[in-house]
Amino acid sequence: MRKVITAVSLALMATSFGAFAKDWKEVRFGVDASYAPFESKAPDGKLVGFDIDLGNEICARLKAKCVWVENDFDGMIPALKAKKFDGVLSSMSINEARLKEINFSAKLFNTPTRMVAKAGSGLMPTAASLKGKRVGVEQGTIQEAYAKAHWAPGGVEVVPYQNQSLVLADLASGRLDASLQDAIQADEGFLKKPEGKGFAFAGGDLNDPKTLGTGAGIGLRKEDTDLKAAIDKAIAGMLKDGTYKKIEKKYFKFDVYGK
Amino acid sequence: MIDIIQQYWKAFLWTDGYHLSGLAVTMWLLVVSIAFGFCASIPLAIARVSRSKWLSRPVWLFSYVFRGTPLYIQLLFFYTGMYSLDIVRDVDILNHFFREGYNCTILAFGLNTCAYTTEIFAGAIKATPYGEIEAGRAYGMNKFTLYRRVIIPSALRRALPAYSNEVILMLHATTVAFTATVPDILKVARDVNAATYDSFDAFGLAALIYLCITFILVALFRKAESKWLAHLRPMKT
Incomplete structure (x- = not known):
């Protein structure tokens, strides 16, 4: 029996050592294709979006084959740890809670957080201006953390919702005075659509690294330091030679890399 | 686990610092909707078993709609x-009522449990x-006297076991309240x-709280049954 255990553990050690020594001929990225324009599915089933283009460009620079694995967003971190894929490339914001579990590549982009309110309401994204007003946020987002930290103590009624579409529905119906969310999400999902008529961004981009984080990156396992180094190098290269700007232009009219 | 309890026990039990949350809200939803459902269901149950079609059919339709949809x-x-x-937003009183998530939730929960309770009592x-x-x-x-003195007291006693089930199911049903922003x-x-x-600790803690409430509810109904259903117990030999 003991011999069997020794043999098995030796075999396990060998395979884990093998995985460690691998030189990344193939990189598997986990993606939740439900967040256009970052990652979504074209009518023919192909994955498209800003993240997908960035990932493919990174693979090309690593001289590795890109494999995309679809996975639900809330199960990304466990799946990454279980080696279902090697990186999470799905607009995942870098924050402290996640950094306890996994590592992140260098920043890929940092989309702004902005408030939406009725056009001409005169509301500004400050506690003083919003005092006594109702502001909707999606539960569990960085925007909720921001509103609770900066606005709620000043007498603003911050109302968390189960998902963003319920927030926008209540903003449209008049239950809410304003909503706070990712600017691109608000623009694509609401302001550009007929139900967003009469609404507009109120105030500029909000900035607070503590609650709003420092942008989105590729989630990586802590032990894969060689992969992180290679990916960071590829990202730096793309930013330097203008490839990043070229891909960005395909999807956005403004700077998504941010500060 | 300990960290989560330390940080969130207040939110789990009664407040998130600004509003009521957690157990206090769940119990409030449960008590108000059950009270509303109970009071409304007695006259409805009587109408439901009435020989007059004009009385029984509308109640049948009401309970069919509310029991037939999630x-x-x-x-x-x-x-x-x-x-x-x-029209809801233009009429002042409707606007006031439906603006608040709490009111909408109580209305939906109360009507829903009322439909089930009506059927239990009618049976x-x-x-x-x-x-x-x-x-x-x-x-x-x-x-009238017959209903007041004989039929209703007797029917409510015999409905007690089925009714306790409905109350516990209603407790479980309150978990959809957050859809209407009720925390x-x-x-x-x-x-x-x-x-x-x-996730394990977060939802495990919530499950434990629900288990505690169910435990207390079951104990209360046991007590009520042993008091009001004593006449149906087999005789001690």
Whole structure:
């Protein structure tokens, strides 16, 4: 029996050592294709979006084959740890809670957080201006953390919702005075659509690294330091030679890399 | 686990610092909707078993609609659907009422549990032993007195076991309340999950709280049954 255990553990050690020594001929990225324009599915089933283009460009620079694995967003971190894929490339914001579990590549982009309110309401994204007003946020987002930290103590009624579409529905119906969310999400999902008529961004981009984080990156396992180094190098290269700007232009009219 | 309890026990039990949340909200939803459902269901149950079609058919339709559709959809209908109508927003009193998520939730929960309770009570009324009614008639009671003194007290007692089930199911049903922004226990568990990624502890704690409430409810109904159903117990030899 003991011999069997020794043999098995030796075999396990060998395979884990093998995985460690691998030189990344193939990189598997986990993606939740439900967040256009970052990652979504074209009518023919192909994955498209800003993240997908960035990932493919990174693979090309690593001289590795890109494999995309679809996975639900809330199960990304466990799946990454279980080696279902090697990186999470799905607009995942870098924050402290996640950094306890996994590592992140260098920043890929940092989309702004902005408030939406009725056009001409005169509301500004400050506690003083919003005092006594109702502001909707999606539960569990960085925007909720921001509103609770900066606005709620000043007498603003911050109302968390189960998902963003319920927030926008209540903003449209008049239950809410304003909503706070990712600017691109608000623009694509609401302001550009007929139900967003009469609404507009109120105030500029909000900035607070503590609650709003420092942008989105590729989630990586802590032990894969060689992969992180290679990916960071590829990202730096793309930013330097203008490839990043070229891909960005395909999807956005403004700077998504941010500060 | 200890960290989560230390940080979130207040939110789980009664407040998130600004509003009521967690257990307090869940219990409030449960008590108010059950109270509303109970009071409304007694006259409805009597109407439901009435010989007059004009009385029984509308009640049948009401209970068919509310028992035949998911509570989640009823809540979305009252919360999102109603408030998107212009007429609701233009009439001042309706606007005030439907603006608040709490009101919409209580309305949906109350009507839903009322429909189920009506059927439970109506079934118990129908199953009243004929001898009890005959005895009442022999005393010369009119219909109202007969219901008040004989049929209703007897039916409510016999409905107790089925009714306790409905109350516990209603407790479980309150978990959809957050759809209407009402922060119940499950909402706090979701907050914890989003903040810590510790899903097992977050939802495990919520499950424990629900278990405690169920335990207390079951104990209370046991007590009520042993008091009011004593006459149906087998005799001690």
